[in-house]
Amino acid sequence: MKLKLLVILLILTSLLNGCNKEDNTYPLEFFEISNTKLENLQLNNVNKIIVEKIINKRLSAFLFTDNENSQINGGINLNDKSYYIGQVSMENTPDHLMGIAEVQVFGKKAVKIYGILGANYAQAFYWFVEEKTEDSIIQIDGHTMEVDLDDDGKKEIVSTSGTIPETKIYILREGKIYVSDINKSIGAKSVFLQDEDKKLFQVYFEPNKSEQYVYYKYSFIKR
Numbered sequence: 001m002k003l004k005l006l007v008i009l010l011i012l013t014s015l016l017n018g019c020n021k022e023d024n025t026y027p028l029e030f031f032e033i034s035n036t037k038l039e040n041l042q043l044n045n046v047n048k049i050i051v052e053k054i055i056n057k058r059l060s061a062f063l064f065t066d067n068e069n070s071q072i073n074g075g076i077n078l079n080d081k082s083y084y085i086g087q088v089s090m091e092n093t094p095d096h097l098m099g100i101a102e103v104q105v106f107g108k109k110a111v112k113i114y115g116i117l118g119a120n121y122a123q124a125f126y127w128f129v130e131e132k133t134e135d136s137i138i139q140i141d142g143h144t145m146e147v148d149l150d151d152d153g154k155k156e157i158v159s160t161s162g163t164i165p166e167t168k169i170y171i172l173r174e175g176k177i178y179v180s181d182i183n184k185s186i187g188a189k190s191v192f193l194q195d196e197d198k199k200l201f202q203v204y205f206e207p208n209k210s211e212q213y214v215y216y217k218y219s220f221i222k223r
Helices: 002-023 182-186
Strands: 025-027 046-056 059-066 072-078 081-089 099-105 108-118 121-128 137-141 143-147 156-161 166-173 176-181 190-195 200-206 209-216 219-222
Touching: 025 182, 046 099, 059 099, 059 108, 072 108, 081 121, 081 137, 099 121, 099 143, 108 143, 121 143, 121 156, 137 156, 137 166, 156 190, 166 182, 166 190, 176 182, 182 190, 182 219
Parallel strands: 081 108
Antiparallel strands: 025 219, 046 059, 059 072, 072 081, 099 108, 108 121, 121 137, 143 156, 156 166, 166 176, 190 200, 200 209, 209 219
């Protein structure tokens, strides 16, 4: 009896694997992420404001150094209150590798605060200015870009990090932000967004053998 069950399981596994290879569709695993906790910022601890982005009369974001060290930190002003969001970049970061920009993500207005913390270590904070303060900021590791992957008029976030590229997709579903680690989801050694306009990802399941995939409905589909 146990042998028959084992044979049946092996057959089912084979069929499932066959279907996966036949239609070249890989469902992605998604996990909900947490928001960045904000801390009150005492302005007398601010040594120098490097750059500031004014959103409107009550909202602004800025990069600054404090009185403790030369690292570059991020802060926001909201309704006459100042908050510390975290370290954004390291000392002497070139201007083109850090900054503040207004973007559209998940169909929402956001402010992107980005920088680098070392070689191949970029990061970004996204501040959703219309959300409640405690739910308004997320932090993402890697080089980030905003791309409408599923052509619904709302941009997702794609982040890539590491010398051997590891790529994640951030989406909004039922009002919450979820992330999928593509490399782990599909068992790939390397994944990166090769063509932003065509939304093509280059995937390596084994060295020197690349394949192209697109994102569609929580899955990766081979082109």
